[in-house]
Amino acid sequence: MTIEMFCPQWYYIETVPVEYQQQIEKLFEPQIRDESIYVDSPWDCNCLSTFQSQGNFDLPWNDWLECIRSTLDKMIDELKPQIDIEIKPQEAWANLYNKGMHQEYHTHDVPFCNLSMCYLYDVPDGDPLFRFIYNDHDKYKKSGLSDAFKMPIQTRVIPKASKGDLIVFPSHYPHMVAPNPVDTPRITFSGNLYVMPNDKASQESPTPKDSML
């Protein structure tokens, strides 16, 4: 007999190849440090954001996607697709955190979005800014089980991430960004993706179910 785990939570983290990190910097500097492209966050937090702002239209998000494409491809390989899929990029935006700025608990759980990304464009070394929140921890705590036994159950999960890393996760995961403790501004990019069946592929090679219609 042994303890078996089931339904694990997961996220993907990978360092974007250095040559692509440099390309991203070339694309976004210096406009990404110009606070006039940002607006006050539309959420319940105090970070600055280009989300749905006029300035966001001028940022080269398609080029950024090209730069992270090889990293996303690696992730898709590791996730082992079991049908033909296509991935539709949705919106992308930048967040800027001056000292003390944070982003509150939230999800990206909106229509036509099932994977979300956070790219650490410029963050101080060792800054544990990004946290997933695991709400079911409360149930273990209430029951006393998490005090009684050593369990891999945590309220907060903090990826070991640094500048140039891309974190990808299911969009319904609650997460937050801790306050920036230092004077240097921290800049992150966020983006949403929609993974869906590739209709074209299924039309070209009908499945047995299709051929029965």
Ligand SMILES: [Fe+2]
């Ligand atoms: Fe987010």
